[in-house]
Amino acid sequence: xxxxxxxxxxxxxxxxxxxxxxxxxxxxxxxxxxxxxxxxxxxxxxxxxxxxxxxxxxxxxxxxxxxxxxxxxxxxxxxxxxxxxxxxxxxxxxxxxxxxxxxxxxxxxxxxxxxxxxxxxxxxxxxxxxxxxxxxxxxxxxxxxxxxxxxxxxxxxxxxxxxxxxxxxxxxxxxxxxxxxxxxxxxxxxxxxxxxxxxxxxxxxxxxxxxxxxxxxxxxxxxxxxxxxxxxxxxxxxxxxxxxxxxxxxxxxxxxxxxxxxxxxxxxxxxxxxxxxxxxxxxxxxxxxxxxxxxxxxxxxxxxxxxxxxxxxxxxxxxxxxxxxxxxxxxxxxxxxxxxxxxxxxx
Amino acid sequence: xxxxxxxxxxxxxxxxxxxxxxxxxxxxxxxxxxxxxxxxxxxxxxxxxxxxxxxxxxxxxxxxxxxxxxxxxxxxxxxxxxxxxxxxxxxxxxxxxxxxxxxxxxxxxxxxxxxxxxxxxxxxxxxxxxxxxxxxxxxxxxxxxxxxxxxxxxxxxxxxxxxxxxxxxxxxxxxxxxxxxxxxxxxxxxxxxxxxxxxxxxxxxxxxxxxxxxxxxxxxxxxxxxxxxxxxxxxxxxxxxxxxxxxxxxxxxxxxxxxxxxxxxxxxxxxxxxxxxxxxxxxxxxxxxxxxxxxxxxxxxxxxxxxxxxxxxxxxxxxxxxxxxxxxxxxxxxxxxxxxxxxxxxxxxxxxxxxxxxxxxxxxxxxx
Numbered sequence: 053x054x055x056x057x058x059x060x061x062x063x064x065x066x067x068x069x070x071x072x073x074x075x076x077x078x079x080x081x082x083x084x085x086x087x088x089x090x091x092x093x094x095x096x097x098x099x100x101x102x103x104x105x106x107x108x109x110x111x112x113x114x115x116x117x118x119x120x121x122x123x124x125x126x127x128x129x130x131x132x133x134x135x136x137x138x139x140x141x142x143x144x145x146x147x148x149x150x151x152x153x154x155x156x157x158x159x160x161x162x163x164x165x166x167x168x169x170x171x172x173x174x175x176x177x178x179x180x181x182x183x184x185x186x187x188x189x190x191x192x193x194x195x196x197x198x199x200x201x202x203x204x205x206x207x208x209x210x211x212x213x214x215x216x217x218x219x220x221x222x223x224x225x226x227x228x229x230x231x232x233x234x235x236x237x238x239x240x241x242x243x244x245x246x247x248x249x250x251x252x253x254x255x256x257x258x259x260x261x262x263x264x265x266x267x268x269x270x271x272x273x274x275x276x277x278x279x280x281x282x283x284x285x286x287x288x289x290x291x292x293x294x295x296x297x298x299x300x301x302x303x304x305x306x307x308x309x310x311x312x313x314x315x316x317x318x319x320x321x322x323x324x325x326x327x328x329x330x331x332x333x334x335x336x337x338x339x340x341x342x343x344x345x346x347x348x349x350x351x352x353x354x355x356x357x358x359x360x361x362x363x364x365x366x367x368x369x370x371x372x373x374x375x376x377x378x379x380x381x382x383x384x385x386x387x388x389x390x391x392x393x394x395x396x397x398x399x
Numbered sequence: 400x401x402x403x404x405x406x407x408x409x410x411x412x413x414x415x416x417x418x419x420x421x422x423x424x425x426x427x428x429x430x431x432x433x434x435x436x437x438x439x440x441x442x443x444x445x446x447x448x449x450x451x452x453x454x455x456x457x458x459x460x461x462x463x464x465x466x467x468x469x470x471x472x473x474x475x476x477x478x479x480x481x482x483x484x485x486x487x488x489x490x491x492x493x494x495x496x497x498x499x500x501x502x503x504x505x506x507x508x509x510x511x512x513x514x515x516x517x518x519x520x521x522x523x524x525x526x527x528x529x530x531x532x533x534x535x536x537x538x539x540x541x542x543x544x545x546x547x548x549x550x551x552x553x554x555x556x557x558x559x560x561x562x563x564x565x566x567x568x569x570x571x572x573x574x575x576x577x578x579x580x581x582x583x584x585x586x587x588x589x590x591x592x593x594x595x596x597x598x599x600x601x602x603x604x605x606x607x608x609x610x611x612x613x614x615x616x617x618x619x620x621x622x623x624x625x626x627x628x629x630x631x632x633x634x635x636x637x638x639x640x641x642x643x644x645x646x647x648x649x650x651x652x653x654x655x656x657x658x659x660x661x662x663x664x665x666x667x668x669x670x671x672x673x674x675x676x677x678x679x680x681x682x683x684x685x686x687x688x689x690x691x692x693x694x695x696x697x698x699x700x701x702x703x704x705x706x707x708x709x710x711x712x713x714x715x716x717x718x719x720x721x722x723x724x725x726x727x728x729x730x731x732x733x734x735x736x737x738x739x740x741x742x743x744x745x746x747x748x749x750x751x752x753x754x755x756x757x758x759x760x761x762x763x764x765x766x767x
Contacts, residue, residue: 118565119568119573120565120568120573120671121671122669122671123575126574244722244724269720270720271717271720271722272722272724274672274675274724275669275672276672276673277664277665277667277669277672278661278664278665278673281664281665282469282713282714282717285465286462286714286717286718289460289461289462289465289718290462290718303665303672306665306667307665310588310664310665312453313453314452314453314588314589315450315458315460316450316451316452317453333575335515335575335577
């Protein structure tokens with residue numbers, strides 16, 4: 053009896069097991085396939101391994117954030133891809149991730165592949181010391197772009213960054229010049245702790261303290277338009293009066309404006325509420341041009357030409373005089389903006 | 400007969416014990432607590448005013464209207480999530496990413512190849528129907544992984560959770576299309592002349608449809624029997640695999656509706672943040688509705704009530720200047736309390752406590 057039963061039981065057991073293993077395999081393949089399509093994998097645009105010094109191409113490894121993150125990032129990535137081509141003498145490989153650890157392992161891979169230059173826009177400021185030391189030992193030159201990191205200056209040759217604090221200061225100085233008489237500000241913040249949030253919030257906080265401006269609401273909306281809409285709505289619902297919306301990016305300014313429109317509060321030039329945004333998305337500059345917004349601050353995504361200059365200098369054994377290059381960034385006022393500005397600076 | 404007899408004689412303790420056993424008890428108590436808190440802190444919270452929007456049409460405004468407006472998206476998702484939870488004993492964590500995909504499809508169809516078209520390239524209904532098909536296909540994909548490959552729903556939907564937003568971006572080739580046609584804003588705003596936000600009406604329609612379906616079809620019964628015991632459901636002639644996939648497809652339909660509302664609200668999309676973490680709110684709504692997250696019996700009304708309760712909580716927290724990144728922490732406290740309360744150990748203890756109270760009163764009466 054038992055001897056007859058046992059094998060069938062076992063048969064069933066292995067069948068189940070086999071099914072489970074199959075299921076696991078299939079899902080693993082699916083996962084890898086799908087994620088692979090979506091990004092997060094390295095892609096090489098230039099030739100293959102042999103392309104190094106022999107072919108006269110300069111090998112660069114570029115580590116960037118996910119291009120889907122924002123309009124800024126999309127423009128930044130497109131700019132990089134346009135600059136680092138074979139025609140311009142580069143053999144470029146790209147790696148994308150919003151996670152620091154993935155970026156660091158990509159950097160290690162690039163160093164092992166023997167790239168000449170490593171270009172990094174770090175997801176997070178901390179944790180880069182070891183890998184940068186490895187790069188130095190391997191003779192790889194490191195150039196930081198867009199974002200700085202907490203590491204010794206000797207570990208990289210140059211950094212090309214946006215000064216978020218300066219962007220904020222340009223904006224609040226503009227706001228001060230408007231002489232509104234009374235300042236009741238709704239301040240909508242980005243993701244807390246990000247460089248853009250810290251810089252832009254810092255500038256407003258200092259000015260508000262110095263000038264005695266009243267910040268009626270200061271809340272993080274995590275770059276999200278709908279959250280900004282809800283926050284603005286909550287101020288309107290509470291019946292608090294305000295005359296300035298200082299949103300730390302364009303999306304959030306758009307969300308806030310949607311709440312104002314629903315409540316019939318006029319905004320923009322000759323309106324009751326001054327609208328301020330950042331990042332100069334093309335559509336945002338068009339809003340400024342149309343007078344529905346008052347101000348939009350630039351955050352320059354085009355670092356590729358600066359990097360190209362530095363690499364050329366290094367290749368010609370010239371000295372790099374400036375370690376940190378802060379890019380010039382503008383603020384656009386509804387009173388002075390032109391269609392040309394929209395076309396030139398819109399991203 | 401017997402039941403009603405004991406009921407009339409029952410003491411306060413027994414009455415309380417019976418009340419707490421009703422699934423809808425939890426969301427109602429939570430809602431009442433929030434309502435009382437707001438009433439004490441600031442009665443102005445309940446003020447509703449009739450204003451005009453910038454186009455000159457009348458609109459109602461006030462915190463309660465905001466709750467009805469924003470809670471509706473969650474209520475629609477909670478419908479699908481309840482069915483998925485009941486049938487498969489797990490949750491779909493990819494709804495946020497799927498909303499991004501549905502929204503992206505809608506904008507892609509409306510804008511065609513341009514980023515900012517002067518006029519719509521296709522009727523909204525066509526875009527919406529296509530989004531429905533796409534979202535239902537992704538739902539079927541999730542459902543197939545769960546039903547045929549027996550992968551834990553959370554793990555199965557992790558795939559789309561990870562890749563969904565990239566797919567959404569890819570659909571529009573990373574561009575950020577903007578719809579300038581004002582009538583597209585009606586779905587997430589208000590229809591001219593009607594002062595109540597449209598999302599509320601959309602939610603009412605969805606709730607009515609699901610109520611009719613549950614009343615006049617066997618869907619509810621089948622879903623519950625698959626969730627309670629898949630094998631016995633199969634032995635009784637049901638096809639558990641099909642029913643599981645069906646629940647995911649229904650959730651896909653809910654996702655498409657929410658996608659339309661989301662992109663209509665601001666007439667554009669941001670792939671990385673649209674409907675971010677909405678899956679957690681949807682799951683919380685199901686839990687708050689007194690449903691077991693391990694599947695089986697479900698209570699649709701509780702879930703929908705739970706969704707509006709969560710929005711009530713969110714709106715309250717915004718009002719008191721709680722930073723939006725701290726919101727999940729407050730919601731986490733709610734989840735902890737709910738999970739602990741619904742744990743069998745605690746339930747048994749509470750039941751014993753209730754009995755003790757009632758028996759004490761009874762003995763006291765007898766002595767007196």
